Amino acid sequence: MQFYSTKHISPNVDLEEAVMKSQPSDKGLYMPEVITPLPASFFEGIKDLTFAEMAFEVAHCLLEDSIDKEALKKIVWDALQFDAPLQSVHDDIACLELFHGPTLAFKDFGAQFMARLMGHFVKESQEKQYVLVATSGDTGGAVARGFFQVPNIEVIILYPSGKVSDLQEKQLTTLGHNISALEVNGTFDDCQALVKTAFNDEELNQKMRLASANSISLARLIPQMFYYFRAYQQLKDKSKPMIVCVPSGNFGNITAGLIAKRMGLPIAKFIAATNANKVFPEYLKTENYHPISPSIATYSNAMDVGNPSNFQRIIDLYDGDIESIRQDISAYSYTDAETLETLKEVYNEYGYVMCPHTAIAYRGLMEYLRTNGLEKQVNGIFLATAHPSKFIDIVEETIGTSVEIPADLAALKDKEKVAGWLEVDFETFKEYLVGRFI
Ligand SMILES: *Cc1c(COP(=O)(O)O)cnc(C)c1O
Numbered sequence: 001m002q003f004y005s006t007k008h009i010s011p012n013v014d015l016e017e018a019v020m021k022s023q024p025s026d027k028g029l030y031m032p033e034v035i036t037p038l039p040a041s042f043f044e045g046i047k048d049l050t051f052a053e054m055a056f057e058v059a060h061c062l063l064e065d066s067i068d069k070e071a072l073k074k075i076v077w078d079a080l081q082f083d084a085p086l087q088s089v090h091d092d093i094a095c096l097e098l099f100h101g102p103t104l105a106f107k108d109f110g111a112q113f114m115a116r117l118m119g120h121f122v123k124e125s126q127e128k129q130y131v132l133v134a135t136s137g138d139t140g141g142a143v144a145r146g147f148f149q150v151p152n153i154e155v156i157i158l159y160p161s162g163k164v165s166d167l168q169e170k171q172l173t174t175l176g177h178n179i180s181a182l183e184v185n186g187t188f189d190d191c192q193a194l195v196k197t198a199f200n201d202e203e204l205n206q207k208m209r210l211a212s213a214n215s216i217s218l219a220r221l222i223p224q225m226f227y228y229f230r231a232y233q234q235l236k237d238k239s240k241p242m243i244v245c246v247p248s249g250n251f252g253n254i255t256a257g258l259i260a261k262r263m264g265l266p267i268a269k270f271i272a273a274t275n276a277n278k279v280f281p282e283y284l285k286t287e288n289y290h291p292i293s294p295s296i297a298t299y300s301n302a303m304d305v306g307n308p309s310n311f312q313r314i315i316d317l318y319d320g321d322i323e324s325i326r327q328d329i330s331a332y333s334y335t336d337a338e339t340l341e342t343l344k345e346v347y348n349e350y351g352y353v354m355c356p357h358t359a360i361a362y363r364g365l366m367e368y369l370r371t372n373g374l375e376k377q378v379n380g381i382f383l384a385t386a387h388p389s390k391f392i393d394i395v396e397e398t399i400g401t402s403v404e405i406p407a408d409l410a411a412l413k414d415k416e417k418v419a420g421w422l423e424v425d426f427e428t429f430k431e432y433l434v435g436r437f438i
Helices: 015-022 040-044 053-067 069-079 105-125 136-145 168-172 188-200 202-207 222-232 252-262 279-286 312-315 322-328 336-350 357-372 388-398 407-412 426-437
Strands: 003-005 030-032 086-090 093-097 131-136 153-160 179-184 209-212 244-247 267-274 331-333 379-384 420-422
Touching: 003 015, 015 105, 030 312, 053 069, 053 222, 069 105, 069 426, 086 222, 086 336, 093 222, 093 357, 105 131, 105 136, 105 153, 105 222, 105 407, 136 153, 136 168, 136 179, 153 168, 153 188, 168 407, 179 188, 179 426, 188 202, 188 209, 188 426, 202 426, 209 279, 222 244, 222 252, 244 252, 244 357, 252 267, 252 312, 267 279, 279 312, 279 322, 279 331, 322 331, 331 357, 331 388, 331 420, 336 357, 336 388, 336 426, 357 379, 420 426
Parallel strands: 093 379, 131 153, 131 209, 153 179, 179 420, 244 267, 244 379, 267 331
Antiparallel strands: 003 030, 086 093
């Protein structure tokens, strides 16, 4: 099985190159050459499979011979040490909770799998691998935990000083071992620019094997398919159509769902719900794609994306045919005021507490069902992408009561932060890397 670039300029590559390189040089995104549907027997026997067994079947069907079967099985097993429970909220509306991983965000699925997949390829090559990540908060934590103690991989995380929450900072700076954090005296864009310059620096690349762990990596996309199957598996009445609303920023989460559908998972409709960064809903409405730059800051800040990177993959999946995209996806956007209104309403009416991203997903689902007269006739599912305590200030203020912080997260408060200090200067960054690791 080979992987092609959505821009069709760079040559096809094998899985190892797609994973270690993350993005083709033509700046497209990697996609599998074929998406093979799962056999009917898979769906017939799905109720008897564990989450990891089911995920392995899905990954193996997609990746075929690109990776050793037993190695893949172990990677999936090790990565899926937490569940994605389907929590009923009211009537036939349920929340697929994706925040039971180590950093309480759905990005744990991607990071845990990617780290082990990279670890597998590094083990085969016996060469030390350096993973550079710039983070505005959440991604860095998930990536740090994913790669923690993976042999032969060193992770260097750059984050903007004073611009991530205290708990987010602790998630990045308290692990130690193969995880190093650099506090940058600048913005997230400065961090990203330093990392990009490093990837393009010939001298540095001769000394160190560098890889990126960013969200466009195929290795992060694949495991995000698994929980759509897990949602289906947990449905009590599979005869009713399944409709899924995904709170979207870079559209990686929903793209994984669309691939799951191509593999035969019966999802009748996807709803993409965004905040004020409504590039995709506007595209479906007007057929014009207008990135928003700079992106608009909102309470659902993990979705503050003005130019969704996975848009290319969606266009590629549908050969650019907007009518077929509209058949599979509807899209809505909501303001901060609407987000908080929904957060409060769902708490008051059903006692269910959500993070702002999840509130947007709930609202998108309900609007779609109401507009199409489908209430109580379908299995309505919205995805919860983060635990409400990760956005504790705004959630508590909105619902007027305190939110419990899970013990693991709370314990971070007392751990000691260890981070290097970095001015926004590439030569200093390079000296740090060479001085510390070479
Ligand atoms: C990253 C993230 C999103 C957006 O996911 P995409 O795959 O980028 O669309 C939504 N919610 C939370 C909490 C996130 O961390």
